[in-house]
Amino acid sequence: xxxxxxxxxxxxxxxxxxxxxxxxxFIIVQLLLMNGVITSSLRGQLVPICVYIVMAMSLNLxxxxxxxxxxxxxxxxxxxxxxxxxxxxxxxxFIGAPIPRLLASMLIGGILAGAAGFLIGIPVMRxxxxxxxxxxxxxxxIIKNILNNLYVGIDGAGIHxxxxxxxxxxxxxxxxIINGPQGAVDIEKLSTFAIGFALVxxxxxxxxxxxxxxxxxxxxxxxxxxxxxxxxxxxxxxxxMMAFVVSAFLAGMxxxxxxxxxxxxxxxxxDFNTSILVLxxxxxxxxxxxxxxxxxxxxxxxxPEALRPIADYRMLLYAIVLIAVMLVSNSTHLRxxxxxxxARLRRDxxxxxxxxxxxxxxENVG
Amino acid sequence: xxxxxxxxxEARTLADKKEAKATPESKAARAAEGRGTYKAQQAAATGTSxxxxxxxxxxxxLPSDYxxxxxxxxxxxxxxxxxxxxxxxxxxxxxxxxxxVGKTEIAGLIGPNGAGKTTVFNLLTKVYQPTRGTIxxxxxxxxxxxxxxxxxxxxxxxxxxxxLFPSLTVEENVMIGLHNQVRCGMWSGIFxxxxxWLAERxxxxxxxxxxxxxxMADQADAVAGSLPYGAQRRLEIxxxxxxxxxxxxxxxxxxxxxxxxxxxxxxxxxxxxxxFQIAVLLIEHDMDLVMGICEGIxxxxxxxxxxxxxxxxVQANPQVIEAYLGVQDEEx
Amino acid sequence: MGFLSNVxxxxxxxxxxxxxxxxxxxxxxxxxxxxxxxxxxIMVGGYLSFISMVYLGLHPVFAVLIxxxxxxxxxxxxxxxxxxxxxxxxxxxxxxxxxxVSYLLQNLALLIWKSDPKVYPSVIxxxxxxxxxxxxxxxPVSLVTVLVNILIMVGLTLFTTRTRMGKAMRxxxxxxGAAQLMGIDVDKTISLTFAIGSGLAAIAGVLLCSAxxxxxxxxxxxxxxxxxxxxxxxGIGSIPGALLGGLLLGVAEIFAKAYxxxxxxxxxVFAVLIIVLLVRxxxxxxxxxxxxx
Numbered sequence: 001x002x003x004x005x006x007x008x009x010x011x012x013x014x015x016x017x018x019x020x021x022x023x024x025x026f027i028i029v030q031l032l033l034m035n036g037v038i039t040s041s042l043r044g045q046l047v048p049i050c051v052y053i054v055m056a057m058s059l060n061l062x063x064x065x066x067x068x069x070x071x072x073x074x075x076x077x078x079x080x081x082x083x084x085x086x087x088x089x090x091x092x093x094f095i096g097a098p099i100p101r102l103l104a105s106m107l108i109g110g111i112l113a114g115a116a117g118f119l120i121g122i123p124v125m126r127x128x129x130x131x132x133x134x135x136x137x138x139x140x141x142i143i144k145n146i147l148n149n150l151y152v153g154i155d156g157a158g159i160h161x162x163x164x165x166x167x168x169x170x171x172x173x174x175x176x177i178i179n180g181p182q183g184a185v186d187i188e189k190l191s192t193f194a195i196g197f198a199l200v201x202x203x204x205x206x207x208x209x210x211x212x213x214x215x216x217x218x219x220x221x222x223x224x225x226x227x228x229x230x231x232x233x234x235x236x237x238x239x240x241m242m243a244f245v246v247s248a249f250l251a252g253m254x255x256x257x258x259x260x261x262x263x264x265x266x267x268x269x270x271d272f273n274t275s276i277l278v279l280x281x282x283x284x285x286x287x288x289x290x291x292x293x294x295x296x297x298x299x300x301x302x303x304p305e306a307l308r309p310i311a312d313y314r315m316l317l318y319a320i321v322l323i324a325v326m327l328v329s330n331s332t333h334l335r336x337x338x339x340x341x342x343a344r345l346r347r348d349x350x351x352x353x354x355x356x357x358x359x360x361x362x363e364n365v366g
Numbered sequence: 367x368x369x370x371x372x373x374x375x376e377a378r379t380l381a382d383k384k385e386a387k388a389t390p391e392s393k394a395a396r397a398a399e400g401r402g403t404y405k406a407q408q409a410a411a412t413g414t415s416x417x418x419x420x421x422x423x424x425x426x427x428l429p430s431d432y433x434x435x436x437x438x439x440x441x442x443x444x445x446x447x448x449x450x451x452x453x454x455x456x457x458x459x460x461x462x463x464x465x466x467v468g469k470t471e472i473a474g475l476i477g478p479n480g481a482g483k484t485t486v487f488n489l490l491t492k493v494y495q496p497t498r499g500t501i502x503x504x505x506x507x508x509x510x511x512x513x514x515x516x517x518x519x520x521x522x523x524x525x526x527x528x529x530l531f532p533s534l535t536v537e538e539n540v541m542i543g544l545h546n547q548v549r550c551g552m553w554s555g556i557f558x559x560x561x562x563w564l565a566e567r568x569x570x571x572x573x574x575x576x577x578x579x580x581x582m583a584d585q586a587d588a589v590a591g592s593l594p595y596g597a598q599r600r601l602e603i604x605x606x607x608x609x610x611x612x613x614x615x616x617x618x619x620x621x622x623x624x625x626x627x628x629x630x631x632x633x634x635x636x637x638x639x640x641x642f643q644i645a646v647l648l649i650e651h652d653m654d655l656v657m658g659i660c661e662g663i664x665x666x667x668x669x670x671x672x673x674x675x676x677x678x679x680v681q682a683n684p685q686v687i688e689a690y691l692g693v694q695d696e697e698x
Numbered sequence: 699m700g701f702l703s704n705v706x707x708x709x710x711x712x713x714x715x716x717x718x719x720x721x722x723x724x725x726x727x728x729x730x731x732x733x734x735x736x737x738x739x740i741m742v743g744g745y746l747s748f749i750s751m752v753y754l755g756l757h758p759v760f761a762v763l764i765x766x767x768x769x770x771x772x773x774x775x776x777x778x779x780x781x782x783x784x785x786x787x788x789x790x791x792x793x794x795x796x797x798x799v800s801y802l803l804q805n806l807a808l809l810i811w812k813s814d815p816k817v818y819p820s821v822i823x824x825x826x827x828x829x830x831x832x833x834x835x836x837x838p839v840s841l842v843t844v845l846v847n848i849l850i851m852v853g854l855t856l857f858t859t860r861t862r863m864g865k866a867m868r869x870x871x872x873x874x875g876a877a878q879l880m881g882i883d884v885d886k887t888i889s890l891t892f893a894i895g896s897g898l899a900a901i902a903g904v905l906l907c908s909a910x911x912x913x914x915x916x917x918x919x920x921x922x923x924x925x926x927x928x929x930x931x932x933g934i935g936s937i938p939g940a941l942l943g944g945l946l947l948g949v950a951e952i953f954a955k956a957y958x959x960x961x962x963x964x965x966x967v968f969a970v971l972i973i974v975l976l977v978r979x980x981x982x983x984x985x986x987x988x989x990x991x
């Protein structure tokens with residue numbers, strides 16, 4: 001076993017550490033839960049932490065691995081959330097047990113979000129850079145706008161959908177699931193921490209496996225140099241789209257899990273601020289660094305919860321984090337300092353080569 | 367080149383030309399003739415377009431002065447450009463560019479700075495879509511294809527300003543070059559199906575094999591961006607080779623190299639050609655390299671071909687001397 | 699008459715968008731970056747004038763001047779502290795920083811001025827103009843907005859074509875390297891661009907709040923994004939483009955609200971943005987950019 005680990009490449013070793021870290025975190029939390037050390041407010045945060053980890057990892061797939069800035073990630077989360085809630089209600093008669101129903105709803109939420117990602121991706125993938133960012137932002141706002149005017153109810157005849165009012169649903173008894181700006185109401189709280197953890201592991205495996213495969217290398221090639229990628233026969237649109245859709249799918253699953261952790265949820269929860277919040281996780285954890293996303297999403301969700309006095313300054317802190325990380329990572333003086341510190345800490349004989357012009361946050365995926 | 371073959375080639379290109387160069391009017395008229403439609407009646411009534419086709423058609427000579435190495439004479443040329451041209455705004459950046467590169471020829475594309483050499487490469491690889499003319503890659507028309515499509519068809523290139531994937535390792539760079547040689551879909555990748563492991567093994571084996579051509583296998587795990595300049599240029603060639611091309615385009619491969627590196631490079635280019643049996647078209651300012659290894663040379667100036675031939679012919683051509691040195695008023 | 703008053707409202711709103719769009723378009727033209735924080739400078743301008751008028755009891759003219767000065771200084775500060783160190787950075791990094799600045803301004807405003815909406819007293823105190831026996835009512839704010847817009851457009855066009863600094867600006871937007879070789883101080887020119895853009899944002903803030911008198915820390919973000927849309931519609935980097943795009947978008951938004959759906963008006967405006975970016979990314983009056991290989 002140890003022999004095998006030694007023989008593994010640097011990338012696989014790094015992946016193994018990430019998996020080990022996640023597993024260790026789960027075991028520690030379980031132990032703390034059993035001993036009753038965790039406060040109830042923190043216990044309520046366990047599922048959201050898992051959700052934000054998945055959100056951060058999936059956004060990192062687009063921002064860090066594929067190199068496109070998407071500002072509408074919360075939009076996919078909301079599609080997953082609302083589709084998941086409707087699915088959970090509609091499936092009540094077919095799947096009785098809560099866990100399989102939750103899983104099925106998450107899958108449906110993910111698939112719908114992925115489909116939306118594909119549809120949105122068709123126009124979006126024709127753009128690059130700032131314009132792509134703005135268009136994803138616009139789609140996020142459009143999704144929010146539509147969900148704000150979405151009414152869904154369920155009765156004996158099936159699912160009713162309207163974009164005007166509850167009255168227009170023409171319901172025959174039954175119950176209203178989504179009520180316009182008031183969002184999803186009377187949600188069955190199906191989510192559990194164990195499922196959240198399972199989703200984290202699933203998302204982690206999907207992303208890491210994708211990155212280490214032929215498709216993942218193509219995605220990174222397009223990020224590093226689009227023209228060179230085309231010149232070696234890579235269909236750039238296809239691979240940018242692949243990252244975008246997989247990311248939307250995972251965000252949709254996370255959204256479904258998130259929604260079913262509460263008894264009601266409003267569309268406003270998934271606005272631009274949420275997209276930015278997830279972006280802060282990605283940026284602080286390091287673009288392209290999946291393990292970093294996991295850590296930063298966890299820390300930045302617990303920190304304001306644990307330290308009440310800074311809770312008011314939370315958003316301000318996020319803004320400063322965004323600016324500071326960018327300024328520091330682009331400052332040549334600081335980067336040289338950090339590099340020399342790293343080299344000294346590591347004392348790795350292979351690492352004394354010229355640093356060259358390696359761009360930001362590329363190589364250390366995982 | 368034997369006379370017989372020359373005639374045959376001419377006949378073939380003429381036949382092709384007739385199809386490709388048919389003017390729009392004559393095409394329309396021919397289509398109308400076949401169907402005997404309203405259009406044909408109208409044309410007959412006015413009589414203009416019919417007449418124009420028979421009487422007024424301007425006949426132009428086709429470029430028949432193509433030369434290829436004798437060993438390639440019986441094979442489809444790896445690359446043929448006919449009347450290739452592109453305009454940027456009103457400027458004819460490249461005009462009436464004709465070129466044939468034999469199946470295993472090492473050809474040179476030279477010319478002063480700004481002559482349009484890299485633009486020709488960009489046309490061949492469809493970074494720009496040509497305004498006029500055709501490009502035949504191993505006999506296949508590449509009209510309206512995208513860059514990745516023509517690459518799959520068999521054209522690979524390196525760049526004047528190196529364009530590696532700097533944050534990835536040397537091996538990964540070559541693996542990306544192998545993208546269309548080894549297949550493994552997204553799902554097998556995500557779920558690590560048996561197909562994935564097979565593909566990864568194949569990727570690893572092939573990329574080391576290719577790196578070995580340039581003796582770079584021991585650097586496989588290094589980050590591409592941290593390699594010295596010469597090694598980056600070599601890696602770019604390896605990556606291009608990985609796409610299994612029929613034609614390899616090298617854009618100033620010796621730029622920034624010292625004489626000993628350049629001489630190694632010359633050996634390597636010949637080695638690649640012999641080993642992979644492909645055509646090489648290279649842009650280079652280092653005349654020792656060009657005259658040393660190129661079999662056919664095309665000289666470009668202001669977007670137009672001013673000379674073509676063997677290294678000796680080109681060197682003796684007064685127009686080439688003028689383009690490179692400027693007009694001499696009196697003999698020095 | 700409903701139609702006419704919609705047109706008037708559309709032009710008035712469009713004029714505000716046009717003034718904001720100028721800030722985006724000038725910065726994008728020269729610094730080649732999307733200054734995401736521009737919308738929040740509008741909000742700061744609104745608050746500065748609000749404080750001057752309500753708390754300090756100053757005359758509206760002074761309030762506007764204070765807002766302009768404050769925002770100009772803010773704009774230069776943002777450029778110097780946040781954007782200048784990133785001149786060589788990737789556009790992704792610059793955009794993330796700009797989003798950070800935008801977020802920072804919003805949350806500072808939230809801490810200082812709290813989240814409760816302030817009722818903004820209009821800077822123009824006059825009776826509305828009535829036409830066609832009171833069927834078409836034009837508010838004085840609309841009139842002033844349009845007039846100010848025309849003044850700014852003419853002034854800015856003269857500035858960029860006639861003055862030394864204006865010519866330097868255009869040179870920088872064409873080719874920064876070449877401009878530098880010609881002895882133009884590129885840093886100073888970029889700072890000037892941010893100063894002008896932010897000053898205009900202050901004016902836009904005052905006009906916007908006068909027309910729609912609720913002032914919150916998030917007041918600027920929506921108009922900001924819409925004005926960016928307007929800048930793109932008109933062709934980024936073009937001053938007449940900003941005017942054209944602003945007016946088109948303003949009229950489109952009011953019409954969408956009046957004739958299609960109030961709830962979906964934002965979605966419609968964003969749909970316009972998406973369509974324009976796809977069909978004509980260089981905008982109506984912009985010029986296409988070629989990628990150099």
